[in-house]
Amino acid sequence: MPTKLSEVKQLFRQEVRRIWGKKVDDYIIMNYVVVEDKRAAMSIGGAKRPRAIGNTMIFMTKKHTLYIAPRTLNYNRAKLLALIRHEVIHLGHPLHNKEFFRLCKQFGAMLTEESYKTNLPPYRAQIKQGSRYKTIKRFDDELKAYNWLKPYCIKHKIRGRILI
Numbered sequence: 001m002p003t004k005l006s007e008v009k010q011l012f013r014q015e016v017r018r019i020w021g022k023k024v025d026d027y028i029i030m031n032y033v034v035v036e037d038k039r040a041a042m043s044i045g046g047a048k049r050p051r052a053i054g055n056t057m058i059f060m061t062k063k064h065t066l067y068i069a070p071r072t073l074n075y076n077r078a079k080l081l082a083l084i085r086h087e088v089i090h091l092g093h094p095l096h097n098k099e100f101f102r103l104c105k106q107f108g109a110m111l112t113e114e115s116y117k118t119n120l121p122p123y124r125a126q127i128k129q130g131s132r133y134k135t136i137k138r139f140d141d142e143l144k145a146y147n148w149l150k151p152y153c154i155k156h157k158i159r160g161r162i163l164i
């Protein structure tokens with residue numbers, strides 16, 4: 001049975017409390033929209049870019065909209081919850097940066113939908129081949145990925161990058 005929108009709302013607020021605390025949960029006004037989106041399973045939008053350090057909110061917008069693709073209502077509970085946590089962390093960290101992924105790990109949020117689906121390690125070490133980058137190895141840990149890729153690139157005199 002698909003998850004009801006009312007349950008998604010409840011889970012979202014529960015996770016806001018758990019990750020950001022009661023003050024943030026009391027402060028924000030959430031709007032929920034179920035809309036088809038091929039790219040993002042869920043996305044969140046606010047008027048201004050928030051600022052947070054770890055899970056301490058420094059500045060945030062009052063009103064937010066959570067866009068929910070209908071397919072996510074058919075996810076199993078664990079996957080849905082991991083996805084909701086990902087969006088809740090975006091309340092304070094709009095970018096997929098180091099800090100964002102650190103919180104994802106801390107609070108059991110989905111890092112990327114691909115890594116959740118395939119169970120593959122999320123960090124991809126890539127090397128440049130012509131005008132394209134090609135994944136040559138995957139890692140669970142960003143630092144390990146860099147520590148592996150850097151000497152590899154120096155040795156082979158090629159460009160590389162780490163993606164998540």
Ligand SMILES: [Zn+2]
Nearest residue numbers: 086087090096
């Ligand atoms: Zn995201």
